[in-house]
Amino acid sequence: MDLLLSVGRVLSSPKDDPILDCAILIRDKIITAIGPRSDVAALASPDAARLNYLSSTALPGLINAHVHLAFDAGPDPITTLASSDDDSLLTGMATRARYLLQAGVTTTRDLGDVGGLAARLRDEINAGRQHGPRILAATIPLTIPGGHCHFLGGEVDGENEIRAMVRRNASRGADLIKVMASGGQFTPTGPAMWESQFSAAELCAAVDEAHRLGLPVAAHAHGTDAIATAVAAGVDTIEHCTWLTEGFRSDPREDIATQIVARGIFVCIGLGPGWRAFAERLGPERAETMFNRLRWMRDQGIRLIIGTDAGLPGSAFNDFVSALELYEYVGFNRSQILEMATTGAANALGLSGRTGRLAIGYDADLIVVDGDPVAELNALRKLQMTVARGRTSFFNPNR
Ligand SMILES: [Zn+2]
Incomplete structure (x- = not known):
């Protein structure tokens, strides 16, 4: 009708x-x-x-380019996840997908689940059996043994296992491949945030296998070294892009930024609605460094899209506006912010012409x-x- x-x-x-x-x-x-x-x-x-x-x-409709539907945004999403069976997890994910609609989000990218459940939910939504946004699902993120988010089941050791996992994710219905190029805050037992997890050859293998299957690659990279390796490997988006070096020092590099622009790579920093509290925890000096990094990336001409890492503690699915306000705070104009969250994100995700x-x-x-x-x-x-x-x-x- x-x-x-x-x-x-x-x-x-x-x-x-x-x-x-x-x-x-x-x-x-x-x-x-x-x-x-x-x-x-x-x-x-x-x-x-x-x-x-x-x-x-x-x-x-808005595009939240970085979420984890498998995480419940509570104080301990990992334990909650570990104690859920597939059915209850899928039910929770469907609820959280509807929360995204309440925030005006009509397209989202799920950058890491267990068992490919986000792809299953995507299929339910596409078939009209569930109501929710369009989902692009990365399924299980690739990581090293014991590495960042290893508990999601994506541990791979060496190029052969990397290629095999990419193919397995493709057969699970992945729309893209997520690779954990550096350590992350969420996995304190793994490598430090500034440390690289994969060698250049390993990242190239992941990108090569994914692109061969027609799948783009999103690389989680906090460390400057990992960013450099991911850019050289030809990933399609960089998540976080925190430009860290040892001891949480900031190490933004113009030559790498130039490559990001030249290769048409989009960056999604993935700070959620709780960015103000996060900045307070960092303290004024490190917070200002974080804000300046964002301004610097914009001034370098890097195209940014917006994601919230929804599902992590305190990053609710039904609040996208608070995350957009970060960009206003650091000096982006509102048309630009809205463009990043709609037309720009659609371009980044290969959806221009559709949404x-x-x-x-x-x-x-x-x-x-x-x-x-x-x-x-x-x-x-x-x-x-x-x-x-x-x-x-x-x-x-x-x-
Ligand atoms: Zn994430």
């Missing part, structure tokens, strides 16, 4: 001028018309569902909010409805 959505203002993409007094016609999950209200209304079938949000703004903007032929992924998010990001908290590939969810903006 047709859905005719009339809105006061449409941002077809965050960098375009808004279109006023607009209507959007959705048919078979696709945007089939968008433009002046009366013109579009004339194209709708007589029995079309009609929704009016005449004082609201419609914009592309990330409101245009004829695109999937009907959009949100309707009270107010104007270009004037204040807080408008995104006044979410009225989310449309995820044509399927609607309604929210009380005064909740």
Whole structure:
């Protein structure tokens, strides 16, 4: 059935001028018309569902490019995960996927689960049996024995095992491959955050095998060495990109940044809604270093996308706006931030042409909010409805 959505203002993409007094016609999950209200209304079938949000703004659905649906965002997600069977875990993941919709997120990238469950949930959503955002699933992240997130089951030793695990993930239905190029905060028993986990040859093997299968590669890399190796290996996105060297010292390198830009690699720093508390824990000096790194990457021309690492302690699935506010705090303009979270992210994830903007032929992924998010990001908290590939969810903006 047709859905005719009339809105006061449409941002077809965050960098375009808004279109006023607009209507959007959705048919078979696709945007089939968008433009002046009366013109579009004339194209709708007589029995079309009609929704009016005449004082609201419609914009592309948001893209949270880094989540872990298998983690529950509680104080100890690993223990909770370990004590869950597949069925209860999948039920929890489905709930958390719906929380993403409550934050206006219509596309997400799951960067590490157990057993390929995020791919199973993706298939349930795609088949219409569950309601949730479009999921790109990395399934099980590759790590070294005892390395970062080893408890997810992705331990590999040497190039042969790396290639075999990439193929196994592909057969589990992975949309991309995640590789833990450095240690991580979440696994204190593994290598330090600034230490590399894989050799250059091993990362090249992972990328080669993944690309051979048509799968992009996301590399978790905090250390400058790991970033350099991942860039040289030809990964598609770098997660965190913290530019650390021994002792948590900051070591951003212009030559590597130049390569990131030249190779068209996107960076997702993955700081969640709790970034203010995190900055407080770091103390003023290290926090400022972190903020400056972000400004520096922007000034180097690195294309950033936004993910929250949702599922980790304190990183709730239903709050994306607080994470976007980090970029406003460090000086990005709001159109740019919204672009990073929609059109830019769609490009990074290989989805341009399908989502990330409101245009004829695109999937009907959009949100309707009270107010104007270009004037204040807080408008995104006044979410009225989310449309995820044509399927609607309604929210009380005064909740
Ligand atoms: Zn992560």
